[in-house]
Amino acid sequence: MSDDKKLTPRAEDFSAWYNEVVQRAELADHSPVRGSMVIRPWGYGIWENMQRALDDMFKETGHENAYFPLLIPMSFIEREKEHVAGFKPELAVVTHAGGKELEEPLVVRPTSETIIYSMYAKWVQSYRDLPILLNQWANVMRWELRTRLFLRTAEFLWQEGHTAHATDEEAQEETLRMLGVYRRFMEEFIAMPVVTGLKSDAEKFAGAVRTYTCEAMMQDRRALQAGTSHHLGQNFSKQFGLTFQSEEGTEEYAWNTSWGVSTRLVGGLVMTHGDDAGIVVPPRLAPVQVVIVPIFRKDEERVAVVEKAHALKAAFAERGVRVRVDDRDHLNPGAKYYEWERKGVPFRLEIGPRDLAKEQVVLVRRVTPEGEDRKVFIPESEAIERMPALLEVFQGELLERARARREAHSHRGVNSFEELKEILEGPGGFVYTGWSGDPAVEERVKAETKATLRCIPDEDFRSEVTPTRCIGGGQATMEVMWARAY
RNA sequence: CGGGGUGUGGCGCAGUCCGGUAGCGCGCCUGCUUUGGGAGCAGGAGGUCCCGGGUUCGAAUCCCGGCGCCCCGACCA
Structure with a gap:
């Protein structure tokens, strides 16, 4: 580093x-x-x-x-x-x-x-x-x-x-x-x-x-x-x-x-x-789903803002949302933002004197969807009401994003050994091919590409066009998926 | 187990070639000022330099032996 x-x-x-x-x-x-x-x-x-x-x-x-x-x-x-x-x-x-x-x-x-x-x-x-x-x-x-x-x-x-x-x-x-x-x-x-x-x-x-x-x-x-x-x-x-x-x-x-x-x-x-800022924990598994960071200058602001933060926490908790108030006073807000982003907390809620006056909060999502503002200002009551739904939306988007990435790197209809090798040595990903069931073919792929036969996919994951040719030559009896693995 | 690298305050490293007061950044502690994206200033604490042996007036540094850790190759949730 x-x-x-x-x-x-x-x-x-x-x-x-x-x-x-x-x-x-x-x-x-x-x-x-x-x-x-x-x-x-x-x-x-x-x-x-x-x-x-x-x-x-x-x-x-x-x-x-x-x-x-x-x-x-x-x-x-x-x-x-x-x-x-x-x-x-x-x-x-x-x-x-x-x-x-x-x-x-x-x-x-x-x-x-x-x-x-x-x-x-x-x-x-x-x-x-x-x-x-x-x-x-x-x-x-x-x-x-x-x-x-x-x-x-x-x-x-x-x-x-x-x-x-x-x-x-x-x-x-x-x-x-x-x-x-x-x-x-x-x-x-x-x-x-x-x-x-x-x-x-x-x-x-x-x-x-x-x-x-x-x-x-x-x-x-x-x-x-x-x-x-x-x-x-x-x-x-x-x-x-x-x-x-x-x-x-x-x-x-x-x-x-x-x-x-x-x-x-x-x-x-x-x-x-995870991304370059840290991990991203899906809301349903996050020990803390919303972290509240109070912001203040003077002592009297501090008292009011922290009090509000705890009131919000209680309101969220009533709706089954797991919340933590980060009221540590030896760290400034920016340091806290980075820390909770690194830990992957789905939502951050900032609340300062200006928000207090307007009964609003600043809401920041751990992952900002394309074309959306990173920080949104919304009324306090709305944040409380909508949070359970927002968490679910975020949960769903994570799955979709991961699925899209997987599909983008899945290679189907691969027929030749050379093509298999090229993909594995280049972009990588999941490669679907035909297989005769001959262990010698499996052995050869492993030796020459470091990839292993991950599985013979269930119906839901098979290609639309069933491969007929085995990757090692000859007739295929099934479709298989190859990849380098952990 | 084979090949390469590395071991120095909590963490990351410099110093080793060419022996001579053990240093830097981050972190930590105290105080004051700060706080809307990683705070500033001042003061401070903290070390068997991996271990053992040798050479030397003197070893983090040179020599010999050991150990640990990291990275790369054969097995695995």
């Missing part, structure tokens, strides 16, 4: 911009342990709002919360062979406790399938005990080599849903239901449009039969895997003896699903909406 007050512009160095924003908006900080982070109140406030919204959606779809322990016997992880192969390199293992070496090492959970399904096996006897629809909010640990705040840390917070069903069809339905919940949450709350679809075998979760994903496009046009929903088939139920007696009296293995989103979503929010 040449000027230590300004952020590195996104266009100059996107990743430096990201790091600075996270630090200077006080979202998170590095902890003394390499790769793990401290989530600061502003970042945690955003996460709490995400949790609340998601938790409500999980409850609406019939799920309950529970909690399973942090430590898992090593032998459990090793039970499902693809699962262990997927996680082995990134496990943190406890070998000593109570001053002695443990007989069996304990793994700090990288995810909880094994411990959860082993418990389900104890609880389920009959088809009448199914389905089990549980979720847990927890921390997990994966010993990553390259870490970045929120996007990839050794320890992160997430939720993991784990369900057990009597039939394959029911599990499949659940897998897709939760994928839909995620999509809706990301669009309606984070205002982050996603492409949903199926992962290829090479990219799916270790231990799953099928993995569905939500892929979002960041402002540097790279993809972010924002959430996944897995159909686990009977892989875990077979390893942990999760069986039930069917209506017909036969013994059957249950069908499982698991699905999760993490604090990575905070990173996604930053990279979706």
